[in-house]
Amino acid sequence: NGVWAVDCWAVKKSFKIRNICNVKHISSALLKGEKVGLVSDVIIDDELPYNILLGNSGTERGIVVSPYLRDVYKYNLNLIPKCMAIGVGSRKGTDENALIELFDEVFRENNIDRYSVYTMATIDLKKNEKAIIKLREYLGIELRYYSTKELNCISGEFSSSEFVKKVTGTDNVCERCAVLASGFGKLVIKKTVGDGVTLAVGFNDTVGGIKFLQ
Numbered sequence: 001n002g003v004w005a006v007d008c009w010a011v012k013k014s015f016k017i018r019n020i021c022n023v024k025h026i027s028s029a030l031l032k033g034e035k036v037g038l039v040s041d042v043i044i045d046d047e048l049p050y051n052i053l054l055g056n057s058g059t060e061r062g063i064v065v066s067p068y069l070r071d072v073y074k075y076n077l078n079l080i081p082k083c084m085a086i087g088v089g090s091r092k093g094t095d096e097n098a099l100i101e102l103f104d105e106v107f108r109e110n111n112i113d114r115y116s117v118y119t120m121a122t123i124d125l126k127k128n129e130k131a132i133i134k135l136r137e138y139l140g141i142e143l144r145y146y147s148t149k150e151l152n153c154i155s156g157e158f159s160s161s162e163f164v165k166k167v168t169g170t171d172n173v174c175e176r177c178a179v180l181a182s183g184f185g186k187l188v189i190k191k192t193v194g195d196g197v198t199l200a201v202g203f204n205d206t207v208g209g210i211k212f213l214q
Helices: 006-012 020-031 098-109 130-139 148-152 162-168 174-181
Strands: 036-040 052-054 061-065 075-080 084-090 117-123 142-146 186-193 197-203
Touching (some): 020 061, 084 098, 084 174
Parallel strands (some): 036 052, 061 075, 084 117
Antiparallel strands (some): 186 197
16 A cells, blocks of 8 residues: 555664564554654654654554663554673583573563664683573574673773682673673673673664664
């Protein structure tokens, strides 16, 4: 019918459709010429249909573009941009599921969608740790490795640990990895400690050709 298709738009922008069953509510409204809301943490520079209203316009149906799980409308379609990078650390021989448990807990408590993560990183000394490998498999994303020298070149305030520095040569692994992997982005979740593992989250505000609102 020549009507703008939200699912095709999401694919074009590389957004993950969180609740794909709600596409029908958006498409049905657009086909009828009804108004649909759009709340976005991303700068939208595309030409959108006249009946898509930016902001929380009081409509029942709407689209939310955000790495955070936000319920704004009665029929809410969440589109998730990939903009988060996680840095991780693990003690030798730690239980292989420890990082998955910590990841799920951190993202649930901070209301961040897991599909917003596009990469994870650790120090090269830890690349064979089972907990790190298991999390990479769980998320299905790439795993980057950084040397001690690369991590020590980053300036900023990090949660320093003399024990970690003695073992790895750098005062903090997860936070420095998160900053590097996010393209020197903002550290949105600082070092969080689990059972023998650590995790931090970095935010890349320009990724995949999109720009986030400040």
